Amino acid sequence: MTPVLSFRNVWVEYGDHVVLEKVSLDVAPGAFVSIVGPSGAGKSTFLRLALGQEAPSRGEILLDGAPIPPEPGPDRGVVFQRYSVFPHMTVLQNVMFGARCDQAPLTGLLMGADRRKARAEAVAILEQVGLSASLKAFPRALSGGMQQRLAIAQALITKPRILLLDEPFGALDPGVRLDMHELITGLWREHGLTILMVTHDIKEAFKLGTRVIAVDKRRHDPHAPHRYGSTAVYDFPLDDKLKTAIPREIAAMASSG
Incomplete structure (x- = not known):
């Protein structure tokens, strides 16, 4: 099965500031991918790359096996934490x-x-x-x-075939969040969507996702922290049993954000 989305050795750099480095992964059609990691790790940058809103400094991103168009298209929808509605x-x-x-x-x-x-x-x-x-x-x-x-x-x-969610429920009360969880999972199944969701809520990530990707830095330089970027340090496909067992490494990473 051809991945709907592929990252091939993707880097994002702003001058000498490296945000993402060596990101290589495939996203299967129909997956619900939860993306977690500490604040500033480049999670939202990852979504902008998938949207076509931003281009990588190095590497390539493929949509259905072809280079992703250099601008957002109707095949990719996005929902932000702040409501993007016209008042x-x-x-x-x-x-x-x-x-x-x-x-x-x-x-x-x-x-x-x-x-x-x-x-x-x-x-x-x-x-x-x-x-x-x-x-x-x-x-x-x-x-x-x-x-x-x-x-x-x-x-x-x-x-859209791909729905990108950037902290979509972070500003909502707990009870409302549960209602939104039911809504988004129902729409995911009904519309056959592929979803990439950034969240700081580790329980939400494991509850909703069929796969959890943790983004963080593998390398650290205390004298030049900007010279190393984040990448996918953990990648967990989930089944019903794993959804109830959050790895300690992921829990610690999420709590640091």
């Missing part, structure tokens, strides 16, 4: 905006049958994420959890 648009308009950008990138306008189709798809996705009763509401009227549901709907409207 001046209603819930329905927020989601339809993604369809307009995908289907009419130059004008941003959909007319006639195309607009009716986009609206129907947006309504269907909003129903899936539990916002069918809030189509005309503005984001300011929504709770944090509802705004994050809206952000997920925005990401799904373009029918």
